[in-house]
Amino acid sequence: MSIKRLIFPSVVYILLMLVISFISDTAIGQARPETPAEADFSTDNPEGELRKTDWSDMLPHTKSGSYYNEFWTYHVFLEDDLHLHITFSLANFGSMKSAVSGGRLFVSNFDGENYNVAREFDLDYFFIDDEQHKIRLHTGRDIYFEGKLPERHRVYFKTEKDGVSYLIDLDFDDIHPGYTWGDGIFRIGDDDMGMFIHIPRASVSGTVTINDKSKTVQGTAYMDHTYQTDLSSKMVDKGFRHISHVGNGFDVGYYMIPKKRSQAGVVGLALRNSASSVHLEKPKSLKIESTSRLGGNSVPKSFKIEYESGNTHIFERTEHFQHVSFLEELSGIRKRLVRRFLGGEIIEYVGKGRIDGEMPVNYNIQMVH
Secondary structure, rough: HHHHHHHHHHHHHHHHHHHHHHHHHHHHHHHOOOOOOOOEEEEOOOOOOOEEEEEEHHOOOOOOOEEEEEEEEEEEEEHHHEEEEEEEEEEEHHHOOOOEEEEEEEEEOOOOOOEEEEEEEEEHHEEOOOOOOOEEOOEEEEEEEEEOOOOOOEEEEEEOOOOEEEEEEEEEEEEOOOEEEEEOEEEEEEEEEEEEEEEEEEEEEEEEOOOOOOEEEEEEEEEEEEEOOOOHHHHHHHHEEEEOOOOOOOEEEEEEEEEEEOOOOEEOOOEEEEEOOEEEEEEEEEEEEEEEEEEEEEEEEEEEEEOOOHHHHEEEEEEEEEEEOOOHHHHHHHHHHHHHHHOOEEEEEEEOOOOOOOOEEEEEEEEEE
């Protein structure tokens, strides 16, 4: 092989890298100007107190603006330690790509194996049926949830990718009404962050099928709904969920640590039921007590939550199921560019833990690395 043939591709590659670097430094940089590090942002909590959620809360709150994220997230706890984490989403990345809807499924401990799959669709195919209380990611795909809460609910997720087929079909009953704090909107600077717990607890039954293996399942489920009027990786540094379904009750919470320097170190809410009433706990502070490494990253192992009521809880994770990057399906140059554009890589961790050394909980931690 001649020296020219060796050098020419290398020169082209170097020039290509310079062009990509230039585009990323200018077009992307101009689209997403950095916020001055010294700036402080006012933080306003939701207006009002505890209230029940309805269909208007369940509907998308975004779908406009240059950047946004919205997530409807289910955690399903089944027999034999089978755990499902199902997310429906909307996202707009501005000039980086067109607005999309998405579906993501984590399956932990299906015959001892973990699975995850993500699908993405053009937002033009996103469909809402108000009469059936149904949200469908794509009119031609079987990925949807439906049913007027708290009377009935169903989640259906059917797809195939990389030679693996998935079918999740779950019916919800004995559904506890959903709640939020006031209007459900936290205001951080010029951005909004909404949070609604539509299903603090429900019984579920149905089938989980992967390839040719199908299981009839039953257990309990939790579902919340969040949105941000900017990219999640720009607004949130860390997020924590704890979900406990002990006896017939529940103790659930979702907290986020803003990435921007704000007056609040933590935003979020917790719900606890005792006897026939539900109590709202408003977080005042969240302090990470210890960390350990998961997948090469430092991840909180225990943290202390203090509430405005004066109550405190110490959470500790004890068993890790799996962790998945939101960018895992990308590779090489594209992944680096997207990661730079987003300001980091969002990784989710799921597993089990305890509160105050006693109450068993399932956890979900999101971090921007």
